[in-house]
Amino acid sequence: MSVQPILSVRDVTVRFGGVVAVKNASFDLMPGEVLGLIGPNGAGKTTLLNVVSALIRPQEGSLAFEGETITGLKPHVIARKGVARTFQVVQPFKNLTVMQNVEVGAMFCARDRGKSQIRALAVDALQKVGLTAKADALPSQLTLSERKRLEMARALSTEPRLLLLDEVMAGLNHTEIDRIIGLIREINRDGLSIIVVEHVMKAIMAVCDRIVVLRFGEKIADGTPEEVTNDPHVISAYLGERFVRRQAASAGAA
Amino acid sequence: MKAKHQLAAAAVLLVLALILPAVIDNYWLRVMTTVFMIAIVAQGLNVIVGFAGYHAFGNAAFFGVGAYIAGVSLNAQVPLALAIVLATGGSAVVAGIFGWPLLRLRGHYFAIASVALNMAFVEVILNLGGVTGGAMGLPLPISPMPPDLLYRMIYYMMLGALTVATLVVWHLSGSRLGYALRALRDSESGAEVMGVDTVKAKILAWMISAAMTGCAGGIWAYWLTFIEVGSAFDIGISMRAYIMMLLGGMGTIIGPVVGAFVFEIVATLVWSEFTHIHNLLLGMFLIAVVILVPNGIIHLISRASARLSAARELRRAKA
Ligand SMILES: Nc1ncnc2c1ncn2[C@@H]1O[C@H](COP(=O)(O)OP(=O)(O)OP(=O)(O)O)[C@@H](O)[C@H]1O
Numbered sequence: 063m064s065v066q067p068i069l070s071v072r073d074v075t076v077r078f079g080g081v082v083a084v085k086n087a088s089f090d091l092m093p094g095e096v097l098g099l100i101g102p103n104g105a106g107k108t109t110l111l112n113v114v115s116a117l118i119r120p121q122e123g124s125l126a127f128e129g130e131t132i133t134g135l136k137p138h139v140i141a142r143k144g145v146a147r148t149f150q151v152v153q154p155f156k157n158l159t160v161m162q163n164v165e166v167g168a169m170f171c172a173r174d175r176g177k178s179q180i181r182a183l184a185v186d187a188l189q190k191v192g193l194t195a196k197a198d199a200l201p202s203q204l205t206l207s208e209r210k211r212l213e214m215a216r217a218l219s220t221e222p223r224l225l226l227l228d229e230v231m232a233g234l235n236h237t238e239i240d241r242i243i244g245l246i247r248e249i250n251r252d253g254l255s256i257i258v259v260e261h262v263m264k265a266i267m268a269v270c271d272r273i274v275v276l277r278f279g280e281k282i283a284d285g286t287p288e289e290v291t292n293d294p295h296v297i298s299a300y301l302g303e304r305f306v307r308r309q310a311a312s313a314g315a316a
Numbered sequence: 317m318k319a320k321h322q323l324a325a326a327a328v329l330l331v332l333a334l335i336l337p338a339v340i341d342n343y344w345l346r347v348m349t350t351v352f353m354i355a356i357v358a359q360g361l362n363v364i365v366g367f368a369g370y371h372a373f374g375n376a377a378f379f380g381v382g383a384y385i386a387g388v389s390l391n392a393q394v395p396l397a398l399a400i401v402l403a404t405g406g407s408a409v410v411a412g413i414f415g416w417p418l419l420r421l422r423g424h425y426f427a428i429a430s431v432a433l434n435m436a437f438v439e440v441i442l443n444l445g446g447v448t449g450g451a452m453g454l455p456l457p458i459s460p461m462p463p464d465l466l467y468r469m470i471y472y473m474m475l476g477a478l479t480v481a482t483l484v485v486w487h488l489s490g491s492r493l494g495y496a497l498r499a500l501r502d503s504e505s506g507a508e509v510m511g512v513d514t515v516k517a518k519i520l521a522w523m524i525s526a527a528m529t530g531c532a533g534g535i536w537a538y539w540l541t542f543i544e545v546g547s548a549f550d551i552g553i554s555m556r557a558y559i560m561m562l563l564g565g566m567g568t569i570i571g572p573v574v575g576a577f578v579f580e581i582v583a584t585l586v587w588s589e590f591t592h593i594h595n596l597l598l599g600m601f602l603i604a605v606v607i608l609v610p611n612g613i614i615h616l617i618s619r620a621s622a623r624l625s626a627a628r629e630l631r632r633a634k635a
């Protein structure tokens with residue numbers, strides 16, 4: 063227990079009017095770890111990421127990043143401390159070029175940076191995600207896969223130590239998904255801790271060291287991919303519906 | 317149009333504007349001074365609307381604030397230059413104070429709040445009475461200069477202020493603040509999680525916007541020598557400036573200036589002939605602008621020149 067978590071989420075509760083989106087959720091993320099955050103639609107995954115990046119202030123609970131309490135800080139302060147994220151619904155700056163989009167992160171997250179260093183960081187991030195050739199394009203000229211990777215490049219340009227990915231593979235084909243899996247592994251090798259929110263189970267199994275399962279805002283499982291996929295709670299709550307449906311479908315086809 | 321090209325065009329316009337008073341009569345001198353004045357207001361809108369995407373419909377509030385600060389200062393024997401500096405800085409401070417709460421609001425609430433602010437200022441001036449003259453209006457000291465000289469000086473003051481405003485916009489377009497504003501215009505949350513302090517950026521933008529608008533109002537007060545709330549806080553000032561900014565191209569460097577020129581000249585040449593249907597024509601003009609040049613003249617020029625150079629490439633390729 064000598065290593066301290068890079069992120070601790072403690073007893074976080076978020077309510078939207080009558081809806082409890084996140085209920086008393088707690089988990090830790092260790093440095094260098096890739097954590098999968100899964101759960102059915104509306105389970106509160108995005109809301110939890112919004113809490114970590116401070117876009118939403120939880121009604122209850124606390125957060126610590128690298129041992130320091132960050133509850134109640136502003137989003138830009140959190141970003142400058144080293145927490146970056148992507149959005150499930152991509153949010154490019156549509157009037158800026160791809161390069162300029164990425165430069166924003168480098169420009170505002172690292173103080174005392176000259177123009178050339180900002181450019182170098184942006185070039186680096188674009189190269190990582192394979193968008194170098196599109197540097198001068200506008201976001202509207204990108205495919206969905208490219209837009210998802212632009213989200214990642216924008217996050218990477220802030221030089222984060224913790225990266226939150228919200229469904230960066232949704233809507234992509236197998237080749238594109240494999241490419242992003244490779245990218246996540248590479249980024250993780252560079253030392254980033256990552257939280258991956260994803261419905262694509264194949265990807266979750268491929269990249270995650272550990273998985274947290276949410277259901278109706280509550281954490282119902284927390285463990286290695288094997289533990290979680292064998293957990294009867296999880297099977298009935300989440301995988302269950304799908305397994306049952308898929309099995310019914312294959313039985314019908316047979 | 318690239319910033320470089322816009323700046324070159326601006327330099328040519330500036331030289332023309334500098335020699336113009338030598339060749340035009342007093343009527344056109346007044347028209348051109350008005351063009352510069354309203355172009356400054358349009359540039360002010362450009363900063364908060366064009367760059368940040370915050371629709372400050374009530375920006376005329378700072379025109380009035382600037383006018384009254386200059387008026388009260390001049391009546392207190394403050395020298396002209398200092399009075400204009402006070403009008404400029406004072407307007408920025410007022411925007412900073414009100415921006416602090418108002419710019420925490422996102423999007424459209426701000427547009428309405430800015431109009432409410434304009435109305436509130438009118439009430440304040442009316443009820444203050446005393447140094448502001450209240451409902452009676454405020455007479456300013458009359459310059460002992462001969463009119464020909466005086467009006468030329470005011471022409472050059474407006475031109476100078478417009479030049480500075482345009483240089484500020486040019487600098488802004490390549491600066492950190494400019495990036496922050498254009499980023500938050502497209503996605504405020506996106507900008508925040510990338511490290512942009514959006515509230516601070518918006519407040520700074522509104523302060524710059526107010527400074528420009530207040531400066532124009534200050535010089536206008538000196539020019540008119542009599543101000544009252546109806547004309548100083550006329551929401552029509554923001555509305556006209558809005559049309560000019562749209563016409564020229566918002567978020568560009570010289571768009572608002574070009575828009576102001578085209579609009580005022582058209583207005584002067586055409587509408588003065590049809591004063592009884594002025595508003596009808598104004599409305600039709602606005603609709604035509606939105607349909608025909610939705611992105612403004614500057615974007616139109618960029619597109620045309622891009623097409624020209626593409627055609628040239630094609631010809632070269634064929635040859
Ligand atoms: N801004 C909001 N206002 C009101 N309710 C919200 C808001 N954001 C989320 N919710 C509700 O909170 C619950 C959790 O939503 P959230 O978006 O976090 O789910 P999710 O796990 O990300 O789902 P998905 O897999 O569909 O993305 C849902 O019931 C949702 O309708």
Ligand SMILES: [Mg+2]
Pocket residue numbers: 107108109150228
């Ligand atoms: Mg979600």
